Amino acid sequence: MSIVEMKVPTIGESITEVTLSQWLKKDGEFVNVDEPICEFESDKATLEFPAEASGKLIYVASEGDDLPIGALVAKIDTSVTAGAAPSAPEAPATTTTSEAPPKETKPQAQPTATSDSYATGHPSPAAGKILREGEVNPADVQGTGKDGRITKEDAQKAVENKTSAPASTPTTPSNTTQNATTPIVPGSRNTRSEKMSRMRRTIAARLVSAKNSTAMLTTFNEVDLTEVIALRKKYQEKFVAKYGVKLGYMSIFAKACAKALMEMPDVNAQIDENNILYHDYVDISFAISTPTGLVVPPIHNVESLGYHEIEIKLKELAAKARNGELTLDEMKGGTFTITNGGIFGSLLSTPIINEPQSAILGMHDIKDRPMVVDGQIVVRPMMYLALSYDHRIIDGSTSVTFLVRVKELLEDPITLFMDL
Structure with a gap:
């Protein structure tokens, strides 16, 4: 008997442990080389683990187990051939292994495994x-x-x-998960406990770390988006016709932040032990809400990208994030973060710094409010802006000046487009 041990591979420099979120193949099932056998949930992404050889899969770890890098996940018995492996999931009895079908039944084993494999009916x-x-x-x-x-x-x-x-x-009262989440009797006081996902635990740890290890403060301002809205309305059709994507608020905010960050490098820097690490580029991380938690993949060199390039890249990252397809490389980096609570209706918030970065901009909902302009009360589309920053590296005057600069660029976007 030749056994190949399947161990948790090295995934990334900062990742020391993963969670086996679910098996994609049954215990004892025949698997082909490079065929995904399970999914790992790391601190940053969900990854498929492919088989290193063809043979019979033998479970070692269980779903939900936390496994360090190098831990044994499964074994593959390469002495077992496809014809000798159990082909019918409906017959889980171990006797099916000894009652191996003749070779002429092999064509039937493949479609059965495809239509009724362990992945059948299992959600991502x-x-x-x-x-x-x-x-x-x-x-x-x-x-x-x-x-x-x-x-x-x-x-x-x-x-x-x-x-x-x-x-x-x-028609589905027998489902225990549904019963557990659906209140049956008004006034019921039932409780339930679920293990936190690895991503949720990582998010929790990073947020607590940011609160405890930085001197975080938040400064606020408000911006009149009349000109931005007019610009988008005037050029939207031409923009879509040329680039195939809409001109959104996020690319305009990103370019405004990038310009201000290049002018004020302290806000774009970060602390590296007893040193300050400055960047001559702007990589902006964008907070994206996904079914499994918040991710912040960056777009690199925003200061050098066009508005359409930012919109296309942001759309691509958002789709990958929500489908759980972001790679570890796509999650690395970032010198500044933008989060938009306005899409959920938030009027004002104090965002938490995304370490090791030193600042984060919070966007919020756009609301029509009465404002005094040239001595007259007029209704304007207003948004509150919040800049949370690490006071260890960014002075109060610098943070306020930065936010005012972003406000000026957004209220007169022509200066932004003309790089003034």
Whole structure:
């Protein structure tokens, strides 16, 4: 018997442990080389773990286990061939291994494994959260992904169908997850406990670290977006026709921040032990909400990119983040962060610094408010801006000057486009 040990590989410099989020293949199932056998959830992303050889899969770790780098995950018995491996998931009894079918039945084993493999009916991490929040039983969803796996799109359609057809809700009372999340009796005081995902634990640890290890303060201002809104309205159609993407607020805010950051390098710097690390470039991290938590992938050299390039890249990163497809390289770096709570209706907040960066800009909801302009009361679209910064490296005067500079560029965007 030849056994290949499958161990947690080195994923990244800062990652020392992963969580086995779910198996994609059954224990004892035949797997081919490079075929994904399980998913790891790291501090930053969800990764598939491919088989290093073909053979019979033997579980060592269990779903939900926290595994250090180099820990044994599974074994693969390479002496077992595809014809000798159990081909029918409906017959889990171990006797199926000894009753190996003749070679002529091999063509039947492949479609069976494809249509009814362990992945069949199992949601991806993003899809699982959508189904739980929508109170939909995964058993009622037909997966269209690889090996019948439930994708994010499948989950969204299932939740939409459930909303449009409420009569189907009572047909799944046996689902324990649904019962656990759905109040049955008014006034009920039931509780439930769920293990925090690795990403949620990482987010929690980083937020606490930022609060405890930095001298964080927040300064506020407000910006009149009349000219930005007029500019977008005037040139939107031409912009879309030329670049195939809309001119959004985020690219304009990013370019305003990049210009101000290049003018005030202290806000773009970070502390490195007893040194200050300055950057002659601006890599802006954008906070993106996903079903599994908040991620902040950066866009590099924003100071040198066009508005359309920022919008295209941001759209790409947002799609990858929500589908759990961001790579570790795409999560690295960043010298400054922008977060937009306005998309959720936030009027004002104090964002927390994204370490090791030294500052973060918080955008908020745009509200029509009465303002005094040239002695007259007029209604203007206003947004509150919040800049949280590390007072160890950024002085109060610098933070206020930076935010005022961003405000000036946004209230007169022509100066931004003309690089004045």
